[in-house]
Amino acid sequence: MRARTGRPSGEITRGTTGHNRLRRADRFLTAVYGSLLVSAERPLVVDLGYGASHVTTTELFWRLRRVRPDVEVVGVEIDPVRVAAARPYQRPGLSFAYGGFELPVDRPPLIVRAFNVLRQYDEARAFAAWDLLRSRLAPHGVIVEGTCSEVGHRASWVALDAAGPRTVTLAARLAGFGSPADLAERLPKTLIHRNVPGEPVHAFLRDFEHCWQVAAPYGAYGMRARWTAAVERLAGAWPVAATPPLGGQRRWRLGEVTVPWTAVAPVLYTT
Template identity: 50%
Template sequence: MTGGRAPIGRATRGTTGTNRLRRVDRWIARHPALRRSDDPLVVDLGYGARGWTTLELWSRISRVHPAAEVVGLEIDPARVDRAREELARVRAGETSFAPDARVHFDRGGFEVPLPGGRRPAVIRAMNVLRQYDETEVVNAWERMAVRLQPGGVLVEGTCDERGRIASWIAIDHTAHPRSLTISLRLADLERPGIVAERLPKALIHRNVPGERIHDVLQAVDDEWERAAGLAPFGPVQRWEGALRALRARGMDLPDRGRWRLGEMTVPWETVAPR
């Protein structure tokens, strides 16, 4: 609901496919911002040409928080109409999604318009800022973050078309970035540094010598190579061995329990642009 005003931002390219965002969905489902919220509302900002990934998001987070609700927002009114048509099929029991899915679609952009002034616990904005200039990123973060509940999180990032390579930044309700997460499909992974092609806009142009993100990706690649001796035991063991070595070198790597998923999270200060 935009109240007659044009949504803020530009329409995404709309290429999001089914299951593309499964990695970030799993991460959101376990995040304290959602699990501890009294109003577990999630906004899927810029869901693309179809509404399937919004429905997938609800399916995943509702397993952890049954009261969760998801609102899909798009700037293009034709996309909103199409998503509502798809939702009508869901309600009619014609899809694999639950007919009573707590999902709806509306028109909106970075202003994150919600009825009754509600504030989301989480805003997922994946593959939204890729078409923007780096100088526009902080302003977009601020516009979205101000709409969050206290303690809420904005998840802004990028992934490849198949969802096998992803990265995202967690930004708090004061628009302060808190962490960067890298999530990779470990099977057949040649090197972790391939994520450089799918870094969030705030970092993708910073992967050059002298920048922290370049140092981190180089260190991960180095330890992945050194852990090659663990490869016969499987890619998960190799990945965990590489991350253990990074931790031994002094890198702050929380969320060890998620390493097996191909994830690696570092505090924002570890990768922040210089």
Template identity: 55%
Template sequence: MGNVTRGTTNPNRLRRMDRWIVATHGAELRRVADPVAVDLGYGAAPWTAVELLHRLRGAAPRTRVVGVEIEPARVTAALPYEREGLRFRHGGFEIPVSGRPVLVRAANVLRQYDESEVAGVWQRLCARLAPADPATGSRGGLLVEGTCDEIGRRHVWVALGPEGPRTVTFATRLASLDRPSDLAERLPKALIHRNVPGEPVHAFLRDFDRAWAAAAPYASYGARQRWIRAVHALSTDWPVTDRPVRWRQGEVTVRWEALAPRA
């Protein structure tokens, strides 16, 4: 179920997203007996699925990864890369794996869909996630859906749980950044057409640019220090959910409700 994407992919393209997943969702992967992660729409080559297995197993050694592609020829081409813990399957948004995955990563997949289709896809994918379990403190599975540039320098993604969207994360290679609003071109489909006056995401990027400009004196200490200062200032007016340890990575995460499109 779904449409064939362009399939563009490059090694190490999704490193920023993977690094964030390991930091924020690694404990959930370790908690379950059989953690299954899905790389949905991995593209014309299986590099991102291979890398995802390696990175997740560094945090949760029992993790299994299933690469899912809607184009049969891409699945056939990926089969020689199967190994212990890594399999490839033909399919789409129905997620053709047994049980409920603890993670679904869908990078650069919805970019080619209409904005009106996003909510339905999110709902379908969230319904396939492992459910929350209050008895153990589990928040359930995680869907990470977003967009990045061709070599992974700039990336924006939405994190969703079984209950729906939770947060939006902006991540960048700071040396490539002129100003934070440069990330607007990588907004996920749910937000990219909302970067206009009157919409929350536009106001957020405007305020981020202002905080970045005000932090210009810190540029003499490097782009990292300037970013940290700008995010710290931004957090006084916006619900930033992470801490300086993540900001140092060129990231900032904000609650979804603050950036969600107006009705």
């Protein structure tokens, strides 16, 4: 995943984006890593591969500013046309830069958000991209890398630090939700091809689907009640995060479930 001389590391994506597409990930980020933002000196956040519109980077900027009013956010895109289109929306603390996984910023970022940028890569290159990004982080920094549906109603992401991946989160808009099986196609690139018998992530989704079916009677009280009941049952067999900030009733009612990376990591994965 090394860049050629003078050329950003990575490939141009389709650029699909839209208002509130990454709201679920942003909500997680501010809840789980808000204290990291508050305690850091001159926190810098990178939104990597923001796409054909500035909108999700701008939304991230305003959401983070509620937590840390002086946070700086840089949207990074490998398509120079997209960078040029976004720059009229710059403001103090919010800017846009041309680049890729090498992260062309003036100091190591505290947080990197990267969504829907690795889907076109094969698994090996996705892991290599993780390694490159991790090497660029500030001390105690984190990466939130994942995938979501076109309107953001189904999503999953991995949280990583300099030492490697730490957690995996599945998230859904519960209104109109079908079942946990619907989330399989939104797994991060490092997991999506491992959803086959014999792999931990396949067993996790299978058990989650079973818990969802068992929790069907709770649907009479709404989808949140059914999701929460299913996650509580799932926690009896899997190391589901059950306490804040990663888990517990508050996060479950939002349509989230988080487990350690080690619980679902590919069988042959090594850090």
